[in-house]
Amino acid sequence: MNSFFLFVLMTITLLIAVYLYRVLRGPTVFDRVLGLNGISTKAIILLVVMGTVYGRVDMFVDISTGYALLNLVGSLAIAKYLEERGEVL
Amino acid sequence: MSLSELSEAARWVTTPMSIGLILVGLFFLFVAAIGVLRFPDVYTRSHAVSLTDSLGAFFLLVGLALYEGFSTNMVKILAVLVLLYLLNPVITHATVRAAYRSGLQPWSKDDA
Numbered sequence: 598m599n600s601f602f603l604f605v606l607m608t609i610t611l612l613i614a615v616y617l618y619r620v621l622r623g624p625t626v627f628d629r630v631l632g633l634n635g636i637s638t639k640a641i642i643l644l645v646v647m648g649t650v651y652g653r654v655d656m657f658v659d660i661s662t663g664y665a666l667l668n669l670v671g672s673l674a675i676a677k678y679l680e681e682r683g684e685v686l
Numbered sequence: 687m688s689l690s691e692l693s694e695a696a697r698w699v700t701t702p703m704s705i706g707l708i709l710v711g712l713f714f715l716f717v718a719a720i721g722v723l724r725f726p727d728v729y730t731r732s733h734a735v736s737l738t739d740s741l742g743a744f745f746l747l748v749g750l751a752l753y754e755g756f757s758t759n760m761v762k763i764l765a766v767l768v769l770l771y772l773l774n775p776v777i778t779h780a781t782v783r784a785a786y787r788s789g790l791q792p793w794s795k796d797d798a
Binding site for chain 1 (some may be wrong): 701705708710715718719722723728731732735739740742743746747748750753754758759762763765767769773774776777778780781782783784785786788789790
């Protein structure tokens with residue numbers, strides 16, 4: 598069962614690389630913000646899976662909750678700033 | 687029979703179910719990654735990031751919660767899931783609204 602969860606961890610990490618490509622390459626700044634949002638969703642899932650591997654879900658779930666809330670505040674601030682700025686690139 | 691004993695007895699059916707749910711979730715995350723890679727502009731990519739990604743996270747986290755059995759951890763994982771479902775659309779909406787108000791034109795067939 599543990600090797601299955603390690604497989605899940607590796608797959609999600611590979612998927613993060615795709616989002617990282619979008620963050621680095623993305624034609625507009627909004628693509629980068631969206632890619633970052635996708636990465637943090639993956640990171641939340643990754644933390645819960647990691648907790649299952651180590652048998653400490655109670656601790657890792659709290660960390661992932663904090664990560665989700667921080668992601669909300671940061672992404673909303675960036676989106677608000679970009680809206681006020683009003684430029685496409 | 688307490689709840690933890692019940693979840694231990696039901697393990698032979700919950701563990702295969704959780705493996706199946708986690709694999710379905712991985713499939714949806716994979717599809718979302720293809721969408722992020724291949725879609726032409728922000729407005730289409732936002733569908734891959736918010737909708738498909740949330741569905742994949744739903745299946746994965748429900749699978750993990752089922753694997754934990756009936757305990758406090760299951761409730762905690764489901765709370766993270768609810769939080770994710772509340773926050774992901776809000777962030778995507780804010781980003782896409784910023785893109786639209788900045789005057790980014792949606793992709794059309796002509797500029798393919």
